[in-house]
Structures are given as C-alpha cells and as structure tokens.
Amino acid sequence: MSNVSDLLDSVPKGLWLGGKLVPAEKTFAVYNPATGEELAQVADATAADGIRALDLAAAAQEDWAATPARVRGEILRTAFELLHARAEDFALMMTLEMGKSLAESRGEVNYGGEFLRWFSEEAVRIGGRFTQAPAGNGRILVTKEAVGPVLAITPWNFPLAMGTRKIGPALAAGCTIIVKPAEDTPLTMQLLGQVFADAGLPDGVLSILPTSDAASISGPLMEDSRLRKVTFTGSTGVGKLLVRNAADKLLRTSMELGGNAPFIVFDDADIDAAVDGAMLAKMRNGGEACTAANRIYVANSVREEFTDKFTAKVAALKVGAGDAEGTNIGPLINTKQLATVTGLVDDAVSKGARVRTGGSAPEGPGFFFTPTVLDQVPADARLLKEEIFGPVAAVVGFDTEDEAIAAANNTEYGLVAYFYTRDIDRAMRVSAKLDTGMVGVNRGAISDAAAPFGGVKESGFGREGGTEGIDEYLDTKYVAL
Numbered sequence: 030m031s032n033v034s035d036l037l038d039s040v041p042k043g044l045w046l047g048g049k050l051v052p053a054e055k056t057f058a059v060y061n062p063a064t065g066e067e068l069a070q071v072a073d074a075t076a077a078d079g080i081r082a083l084d085l086a087a088a089a090q091e092d093w094a095a096t097p098a099r100v101r102g103e104i105l106r107t108a109f110e111l112l113h114a115r116a117e118d119f120a121l122m123m124t125l126e127m128g129k130s131l132a133e134s135r136g137e138v139n140y141g142g143e144f145l146r147w148f149s150e151e152a153v154r155i156g157g158r159f160t161q162a163p164a165g166n167g168r169i170l171v172t173k174e175a176v177g178p179v180l181a182i183t184p185w186n187f188p189l190a191m192g193t194r195k196i197g198p199a200l201a202a203g204c205t206i207i208v209k210p211a212e213d214t215p216l217t218m219q220l221l222g223q224v225f226a227d228a229g230l231p232d233g234v235l236s237i238l239p240t241s242d243a244a245s246i247s248g249p250l251m252e253d254s255r256l257r258k259v260t261f262t263g264s265t266g267v268g269k270l271l272v273r274n275a276a277d278k279l280l281r282t283s284m285e286l287g288g289n290a291p292f293i294v295f296d297d298a299d300i301d302a303a304v305d306g307a308m309l310a311k312m313r314n315g316g317e318a319c320t321a322a323n324r325i326y327v328a329n330s331v332r333e334e335f336t337d338k339f340t341a342k343v344a345a346l347k348v349g350a351g352d353a354e355g356t357n358i359g360p361l362i363n364t365k366q367l368a369t370v371t372g373l374v375d376d377a378v379s380k381g382a383r384v385r386t387g388g389s390a391p392e393g394p395g396f397f398f399t400p401t402v403l404d405q406v407p408a409d410a411r412l413l414k415e416e417i418f419g420p421v422a423a424v425v426g427f428d429t430e431d432e433a434i435a436a437a438n439n440t441e442y443g444l445v446a447y448f449y450t451r452d453i454d455r456a457m458r459v460s461a462k463l464d465t466g467m468v469g470v471n472r473g474a475i476s477d478a479a480a481p482f483g484g485v486k487e488s489g490f491g492r493e494g495g496t497e498g499i500d501e502y503l504d505t506k507y508v509a510l
C-alpha cells in the first residue's frame with residue numbers, strides 16, 4: 030500500500046477489544062509532527078472500555094495460559110511474518126505519526142519484529158526444576174506460571190518496538206494483555222492489532238486502547254484485582270507514580286524509565302570509530318531514545334580531534350520530513366518537546382557552552398530542531414543532568430579514567446553507558462565500575478531482542494528481551510512433594 034491516504038484509510042477505526050474491532054464512542058486527533066497538522070482521528074477509549082478489556086482478558090487468561098506453548102509460539106511467529114509482509118506500511122505509519130526518517134522506521138520494523146520472533150522461540154523454553162530436599166524428607170518441584178492479565182503502557186518514541194517487546198514475552202508466557210499506546214502515536218499499534226487478529230490470536234487475549242486520557246484507563250485497571258501486572262516504558266516521573274499506584278494491589282511491575290547515558294572516549298580510542306559510535310548513540314531516532322548519549326566525555330588529549338570530526342558529521346545531517354528523500358533527522362514529537370530541547374540548549378549556552386553547529390530551531394512549520402553540538406559544556410548546565418531527547422550533543426573534556434567514571438556515574442539514572450577504548454583491561458575495568466544496567470564497549474548501539482534491556486537506579490527495574498525478558502511475565506510456584 031504505502032500511499033499516505035490509503036494507509037491512513039486502512040487504520041482500524043474502532044477499538045481492539047479482546048481482538049475484535051468494536052465501534053468507539055468518541056475519537057481524538059493524531060498530529061503529524063513534520064507539519065503540525067492533523068493526520069487522523071483515532072478511537073478514544075474510556076474507563077468503561079478499559080474494564081471491558083479486562084473482563085475479556087480475565088475470562089481468556091486460563092485458556093490462553095493452558096494453550097500449548099508451541100501454539101502460542103507459532104501465533105507469535107505468524108505475527109512476525111505478517112508484520113514483515115506489511116513492513117513498508119508500518120514504516121510509513123511510524124514516520125507519519127512520530128516523525129522519524131523512513132530509514133529509522135524501517136530499522137524499527139526489523140527491531141520490533143525481532144521481539145515477536147525471539148519470544149516465539151522462547152515460548153517453548155519456559156523451564157522449571159526438580160531436586161531433592163537436603164533433609165531427605167521430600168522433593169522440591171519448581172514450576173513457572175503465567176502472571177495473569179497485564180497492562181502495558183508504551184511510549185511514542187518507538188511506537189512499534191516498545192509494544193512488541195512487551196506483547197511478545199507476555200503472549201509467550203501465557204499472559205493476556207491490554208496495551209495502552211502513547212497518545213501521540215496510537216496508529217501503529219492500531220495496525221498491529223490487525224496483524225494479531227490475522228495471526229489467529231484467540232479472542233480476549235489482546236486489547237489495544239488508544240486514549241486521550243491515560244489515567245482514566247490505567248487508574249481503574251490498576252485498582253481491579255484481576256489485573257496482575259503493569260509494564261511501562263516512559264519517563265521516570267510517570268514510572269514512580271505507577272509504582273506507587275501498583276503498591277495498593279502489590280501488582281508486579283516492570284519499569285523501563287529515563288536515561289542520561291554517558292558516552293566516554295578514552296585517549297586510546299579509535300577516534301573515527303568513536304565518532305561513528307557517537308553519531309549512532311546520539312542521533313539514532315533523532316536523539317529521542319532513552320538510550321541516547323546525553324553526555325559525551327572526551328579525553329582532553331583527543332578532544333579537539335574528536336569534536337571536529339563529530340561536528341562535521343552532525344552538521345552534514347539532513348533535516349526534514351521523515352518521508353522526504355534523504356532525510357536523516359525528522360522533527361521532534363511535539364511543541365512541548367521542542368520547547369524542552371530549546372530550553373536546555375539556551376541554558377547551556379547562557380552558562381558558557383560553545384555552539385559548534387546548530388543551536389536553535391529552524392524557521393517554518395513542524396517541530397524541528399537543528400542537529401547541534403555544544404562543547405566546553407559547564408558542569409552546571411541542565412542538559413548534563415536532564416534527559417535531552419533531541420538531536421543535541423554535549424561534549425565535556427576529562428583528564429583521567431577515574432574522573433570520567435565519576436562524571437559518568439554522577440546521575441540518578443543508570444540505564445546505559447558507552448565507552449571507546451582499545452585496551453581490553455580498561456574495557457573490563459570500566460564496564461564493572463559503571464553504574465548502569467547496560468554498557469556498550471566500542472559500540473554506539475546496544476539494543477537487541479536477544480539481550481536483556483533495562484536499567485538500575487532511577488532508570489527502573491525489570492528486563493525486556495533476552496532469556497530474562499519472559500521471566501517478567503512468569504510467577505514461580507514451589508510444590509513440596
């Protein structure tokens with residue numbers, strides 16, 4: 030299809046309740062961040078729709094958990110194939126509603142699809158254990174059981190992949206699931222609902238609830254004891270609120286929250302490789318990623334060389350609508366995000382940071398910000414503490430390894446850190462000292478469906494992907510024999 034108006038016409042108009050499309054009472058507008066204009070109207074779920082979805086999820090839970098793992102895996106595998114059969118539609122949809130370039134969106138179709146494929150394979154590997162009690166008076170049998178109905182709240186920056194990385198393991202584990210996509214980007218998830226319907230997912234197992242009022246859905250669901258788990262990707266502030274609300278019913282929670290990733294270039298690094306890595310770590314997804322390099326620390330002996338080469342590459346990035354030929358960097362998601370990025374850059378510059386390229390928003394429609402490199406960024410600049418979520422790189426010099434590690438760890442966040450070195454001893458030593466859930470060594474991207482993604486400190490808890498990802502949706506049962 031991949032023609033804009035045909036694609037928008039093909040978006041399911043109703044609500045996916047338990048895998049069936051039902052008419053919605055009302056709709057809300059979704060905007061194109063490249064123009065600021067309305068893109069489409071989408072079904073607007075109410076609190077009552079949320080409870081209907083939970084009624085269906087709770088009713089389907091026992092049968093779905095009892096469905097052979099091989100069957101659950103095959104449905105996921107079919108969904109993976111159907112997603113790829115419509116890859117261009119999904120890519121264009123993400124570009125239209127989120128703004129990222131088509132190349133980025135195509136990358137996300139691959140990345141997001143991998144969670145369906147990976148967990149289609151993990152479904153049949155849910156294990157347990159059997160052992161002798163040490164006292165010799167019995168046996169210990171340990172089994173894994175589906176947690177139960179799950180609420181998944183997903184962000185706007187990866188409209189597909191942040192959904193599949195929750196739906197994949199939940200379905201593989203035997204959990205029913207209700208997905209609330211971000212208000213800015215619900216259309217991709219509406220398309221994914223069709224994929225699961227076509228893949229033969231039984232009734233009741235999956236509901237998708239776009240809404241203009243997130244709390245009206247999540248609040249009542251989390252107060253209902255039939256819901257057993259909440260999984261969230263988004264800001265640390267909202268994550269804390271959800272964890273507090275989850276405490277009442279002691280819901281299982283997985284929280285993939287904000288980041289403030291350091292990217293360290295040591296004096297022994299391959300500088301060209303480090304520049305390429307920094308481009309990826311900073312500019313992937315237009316900088317709108319929790320994994321984005323927020324602070325670039327460069328050994329003073331190589332700082333000028335690195336910054337010159339890096340600045341040249343950033344300045345060459347083409348900014349434009351995501352579906353325009355040759356675009357590297359699309360718009361930010363909305364005016365609020367544009368104001369945040371502008372405010373952080375202005376703050377750093379007013380405190381003495383030097384603008385090497387970019388530095389402001391271009392004239393014209395849409396929520397664009399020119400790719401920016403700031404160097405000599407002072408320690409009190411807000412962008413060294415707060416998540417930028419935009420195409421803005423802040424470069425800071427350092428002299429010693431200890432100084433770089435201390436600066437990297439000087440944040441309440443702990444999602445990911447990157448560093449470049451040619452020294453394997455240093456690679457092992459520094460990896461161990463970084464207070465993050467993930468480390469990229471001579472790598473500008475770490476995301477992989479086969480790896481456990483997640484943070485420590487205020488970046489949250491729980492892991493998505495890898496063999497660990499399915500555990501988030503399984504309870505452990507001990508049977509004494």
Ligand SMILES: O=CCCC(=O)O
Binds near residue numbers: 186317318320476482
């Ligand atoms: O923005 C958060 C997720 C980023 C990723 O999965 O690579």
